[in-house]
Amino acid sequence: MFPYITHKGDQCEAFFRDYISADRKILLIATLGFNDLCLFFPRLLSQYPNVDYLFLVEERPEVAEVLRQAADRNRSVLVSALAGRKVQFESVAIVADDTANVAGRRATRVCAPWLANGYTDVMVDASSMSRGVCFPVFKHAYLCARRTGGAHAHLLTAGRATSTINAVSMSSDAPQYMHGFQSDMDTDEVQRAVKLWIPQLSERAVVSLERIHRELMPEETCPILPFPAANPRRGDLLLREFEEPILNDWDVNLKDVIYAHESDPTDVCESIVRINNGRREAFSASPEFPPRTVLSPAGSRIGSVGMLLAALRLDLPIMYEESIGYNSDMLAVPALQVLPPDYLWHIWPSP
Template sequence: MRSHWSNCITHFDADVDGFVADYFSEPSRRVLLVAAAGFDPRSQRVARTLASTLGPRLTAIFIREERPAPSGKLLAAADENEAALRTIVPGCTILQVEIFADDGAPVGGTRIVKLLGQNPVPEDITDVVLDLSALSTGVGFPAAMMLLEDCEAAPGRTFHLMIVSNPELDDQISSVPSSQASAVRGFAPPIDVGGDMEIAQVWIPQLAHGRAAALTRIGVAIGKCYKICPLLPFPARNPRRADDLLSEYRSALVDEWAVDPRDVVYASERNPLDSYRTLSTLKKRFDRTMAGTYQLRMVLSPVGSKVLAAGALMAAIEHKMAVQYMETESYTFLEGDEQHQDPGDMIVHLVLSGPMYDSYATSEP
């Protein structure tokens, strides 16, 4: 059990820069960064922040997610980001990950695990940093689980998560979902189908702008649910974001999912620990409610904010929850309205494992 996650070391915005400048300035630190090298404008932020302090003590694996027939504009943006990342971290490794097999099946998770296995973390690395900012769920979640387990098994090695978040920018990125929903690799815990108790599924879809079609298909694939508890970002930088999403999803919430308003849950758009704690609390409550009557299966569908998704990732790993998603076939990046200024990026840093928690573990009852 990773009980320290409820209050794990977390930094936000300017405090992240302060932590990086202080902690990673120690000459003994050798850091491996794992991040995306795609079209997303946030791809370079974490690499630049770390490189400014670590210099040659920073190595990196950058993941290039390849999808069929990308637009020329997005391909050019990805090429530009990759070239910049090669300059920021000289000698970095670029992993090309084909997201779909020849038959159209989503295989990004399986392939990233295989590629990371072929590029193991060097023994002298003291810290591994996973930048989730621009990684898809199908690739980022399996990579996170693999790297976390590797760090927990290596004495003295620390595992960090970093996320550069910009909800307004997320709204400008639209996606075309694939035709089939599937479980994220490593996040499909076995079910005792032959047991005495009936399986009761609780689905927690994360509502996000423009993702209604994908969530509808995921819901159909999941099938009958005991409860559907939509997750909304609140508090949020835009105070009306939750209201806007409720309006956008009104048909699905009322007509398709028949959601009881009391089952809607909220988590901070800024702090992944709020999402983690909320989902953990739900799990414990449903465990108590269904004990001896139903076999609980909680299914998460994090399709929006990477901050909320990071909390969902932690909850899924800690409580063995299923993660069902719809892989993206293609993206479209819409230019922002010049009349509305972008409020800028937010950045979050979490320490999920490492020597910092040694005393915490020994002090537990």
């Protein structure tokens, strides 16, 4: 059934106070990113002496200098806040020399020895971690948690309604299944599968999602729109941006558009679970045409976390395009945010 315990907002800090006792040994796996969201959970957990820190430094070939400067600033903040603690920064190459996407494979390889160090809990901070790194790392931690004596796996994420960092992703232009999230796709068992594609719509993602659609060639498409959202018109604006592919290329029945809460990953997860299970029941009388649901996260990190939960719960494949770099037109690194993030989530899936 894949039940999970969730806390949001101020409940997260209350959970840490009640849960992190002296007999627990905790590892936080996070990312050193250019967005200062990467600072929130490490600084929040710094009050507990029994927390160790592994920061993955995602290395991409093309990143604007101002974004590198922002990441350097964030590293200095972390080093100062965590002085005297067990802290390690590990570089993770996102793209190999031959341009192959190696993000998930290399990230899990870096994390593997840490997960074998006898921790009682492993917390993965998705706040600024790319999907190609976060999803495989958390799946690895979750599978370890299912073993006898394995550390409990927790997923953390923080978000803001409006980002303080202006960064534009440069896509790899190469759709592929995410490391660890291919399921049985591209096997003989699903040659006649009836594929449902659930993409997460996001600004400036039309070209990337169209490439994924051409690669996947699904029989049905049910895009996810954010609603409710911080900007009540965001769903309408996205429909206008995606008007051409939705009405023509993807042949979407507007009644099949999924509306999921922008800042609630459980709403995204449960919507996908409900649709997937309904299709399985509908196709149960035709075993020669097995239904398959393929996810494509492309929007907000919190909504993407909902896709991760659904993929773990139902063993769903994920097709995406990795970011090989980031551009920015900012002239200087913005000041650190004083106010806490607008959205905070702690999610604890039961093994």
